[in-house]
Amino acid sequence: MIAFEEVSVRYAKGGAWALRDVTVEVGRGEFVFVVGPSGSGKSTMLRLVILERPATVGRVRVAGHDLTRMSPRRVPVLRRQVGTVFQDFRLLAGKTVHQNVAYVLQVLGTKRHEIRHTVPETLELVGLQDKAKRLPHELSGGEQQRVAIARAMVNKPKVLLADEPTGNLDPQTSREIVGILDRINRTGTTVVMATHDTYIVDTFRKRVVQLRDGVIVRDQADGEYAPLDLEVLNSRMPEPEGVALR
Amino acid sequence: MRPAFLLGEVANGLRRNTSMFVSVVLVTMVSLFFLGSGLLAQQQVDTAKGYWYDKVQVSVYLCTADSADVSACAAGAATAQQRDQVRSDLDGLDPLVENYWFESNEEAYERFQDQFRNSAVVENIPQESIPESFRVQLADPQKYEVVAAAFDGAPGVESVEDQRELVDKLFAFLNVVSVASVALAGAMVICSVVLISTTIRLTAWSRRRETGIMRLVGASAFTIHAPFVVETVIATMLGAALAIGLLWAMVSYGVSGFLTELLAGESGLVALVGAADVWLISPLLLAGAVALAVVTSWLALRRYVQV
Numbered sequence: 001m002i003a004f005e006e007v008s009v010r011y012a013k014g015g016a017w018a019l020r021d022v023t024v025e026v027g028r029g030e031f032v033f034v035v036g037p038s039g040s041g042k043s044t045m046l047r048l049v050i051l052e053r054p055a056t057v058g059r060v061r062v063a064g065h066d067l068t069r070m071s072p073r074r075v076p077v078l079r080r081q082v083g084t085v086f087q088d089f090r091l092l093a094g095k096t097v098h099q100n101v102a103y104v105l106q107v108l109g110t111k112r113h114e115i116r117h118t119v120p121e122t123l124e125l126v127g128l129q130d131k132a133k134r135l136p137h138e139l140s141g142g143e144q145q146r147v148a149i150a151r152a153m154v155n156k157p158k159v160l161l162a163d164e165p166t167g168n169l170d171p172q173t174s175r176e177i178v179g180i181l182d183r184i185n186r187t188g189t190t191v192v193m194a195t196h197d198t199y200i201v202d203t204f205r206k207r208v209v210q211l212r213d214g215v216i217v218r219d220q221a222d223g224e225y226a227p228l229d230l231e232v233l234n235s236r237m238p239e240p241e242g243v244a245l246r
Numbered sequence: 247m248r249p250a251f252l253l254g255e256v257a258n259g260l261r262r263n264t265s266m267f268v269s270v271v272l273v274t275m276v277s278l279f280f281l282g283s284g285l286l287a288q289q290q291v292d293t294a295k296g297y298w299y300d301k302v303q304v305s306v307y308l309c310t311a312d313s314a315d316v317s318a319c320a321a322g323a324a325t326a327q328q329r330d331q332v333r334s335d336l337d338g339l340d341p342l343v344e345n346y347w348f349e350s351n352e353e354a355y356e357r358f359q360d361q362f363r364n365s366a367v368v369e370n371i372p373q374e375s376i377p378e379s380f381r382v383q384l385a386d387p388q389k390y391e392v393v394a395a396a397f398d399g400a401p402g403v404e405s406v407e408d409q410r411e412l413v414d415k416l417f418a419f420l421n422v423v424s425v426a427s428v429a430l431a432g433a434m435v436i437c438s439v440v441l442i443s444t445t446i447r448l449t450a451w452s453r454r455r456e457t458g459i460m461r462l463v464g465a466s467a468f469t470i471h472a473p474f475v476v477e478t479v480i481a482t483m484l485g486a487a488l489a490i491g492l493l494w495a496m497v498s499y500g501v502s503g504f505l506t507e508l509l510a511g512e513s514g515l516v517a518l519v520g521a522a523d524v525w526l527i528s529p530l531l532l533a534g535a536v537a538l539a540v541v542t543s544w545l546a547l548r549r550y551v552q553v
Contacts, residue, residue: 050462072467073467075464076464076465076466076467077464078464079461079462079463079464080463080464081464083463084462090455090458090459092455092456092459103456103459104459104463106248106251107251107459107460107463107465107469108463108464108465108469109248109469112248151459151463155463155464
């Protein structure tokens with residue numbers, strides 16, 4: 001579903017490499033944690049998948065598209081097949097839960113009657129069917145993130161990307177959120193989640209791709225977060241601010 | 247994207263940015279008003295030209311008692327015989343002369359008094375000083391030289407004047423007005439362009455979350471840009487409509503009303519632009535407004551709204 005072939009990225013000519021020679025493949029229906037400290041290249045990897053930026057070197061393929069040769073006109077087609085969730089939810093403050101989720105379908109030109117039954121279905125998937133008329137500020141952080149997940153899923157994408165989705169949430173809520181992602185994964189959606197939450201990674205026991213300084217240092221099925229002693233040390237060191245997805 | 251959703255987005259945008267919207271409307275109005283004024287001044291020149299050129303073209307002034315300094319008038323005022331000579335010469339120039347008429351001293355003095363009724367000059371100029379003249383309409387106005395040569399220096403003829411030279415001065419003035427208006431319009435159009443792109447930049451900023459989500463879920467560039475373009479087109483078209491209204495008011499109350507009354511009964515300069523001329527340039531102004539909106543917002547969106 002997603003394949004990186006010897007991908008390197010740098011943001012400025014002559015600058016430091018954000019990713020170096022990354023080769024990794026994520027199959028259809030897989031659930032992958034991308035872990036590593038801030039600035040290790042997790043977000044950069046996700047940005048490449050939705051062609052928020054191109055690879056400097058190497059080839060990225062997503063759902064049958066070769067992103068290296070994709071014309072700008074085709075980029076929206078790619079993005080319709082990939083849902084994205086962020087740490088900061090990014091909901092529209094003036095719209096209700098229902099409207100936030102429906103917005104995606106409206107933008108894509110879905111027919112009204114279709115929106116009327118697809119949105120409640122999707123809200124049910126994340127357990128928010130009773131809060132459709134609430135505004136985002138009336139919801140808890142966990143509930144807001146569920147709205148964001150519903151919004152990412154309402155268009156039934158093949159891939160769901162989650163960039164630190166539990167970064168603003170307490171451990172209990174975090175587990176609920178990843179539980180939802182896990183459920184979504186079981187219906188056949190490929191899920192890639194970037195995180196540095198050791199507790200979550202250790203609880204869910206999925207494939208773990210570990211990055212350090214833009215290089216994959218570990219790729220392990222049913223992995224834990226930190227079998228490398230150095231990693232713990234690294235994560236406590238002051239790091240330059242990571243480049244977040246805009 | 248369905249039209250209803252697009253309109254909803256547009257209404258949202260207008261609500262959020264009312265003051266900028268109003269300023270775009272007003273700046274567009276002023277720039278198109280100047281552009282329209284320039285075009286109308288140009289039309290005034292054309293209208294008046296046709297009107298004047300159809301009338302008097304060459305005036306053959308006869309000698310008066312005061313014009314002894316001109317050699318042809320050394321004998322004093324033109325005699326009836328000299329006058330008849332000129333008349334028969336004019337008849338002889340038949341293919342060149344379309345028409346002519348004689349303006350007697352009384353008629354000329356009356357017209358002079360009327361023209362300068364507000365001036366002290368009337369008291370100081372005796373009736374004898376106002377020359378009689380033949381007003382000649384040419385078959386081809388370009389052939390002025392031939393006619394002038396035929397009468398220049400003839401006995402009893404003080405001077406031959408190409409009237410177009412006089413009205414051309416008026417037209418030159420109107421042309422300056424027209425060019426100045428269009429130049430001002432140009433400056434104002436630059437203002438509009440800058441203001442529109444600033445507005446789009448601000449709107450894009452206030453709507454960055456929406457556009458961010460649109461991009462993320464795979465909305466086409468068209469979908470993302472359409473609300474901005476539609477808003478801008480609405481603003482400039484409103485500005486154009488107001489400009490057309492102002493031009494119409496200026497022409498119907500200012501030109502047709504006030505100026506016509508002022509000039510009525512005078513030299514006959516009654517061929518003025520009217521409301522019909524405003525309607526004639528209206529489609530041009532509207533098209534200009536739409537083009538301004540589309541081109542400017544396209545440029546601004548390329549710069550400020552990433553897809």
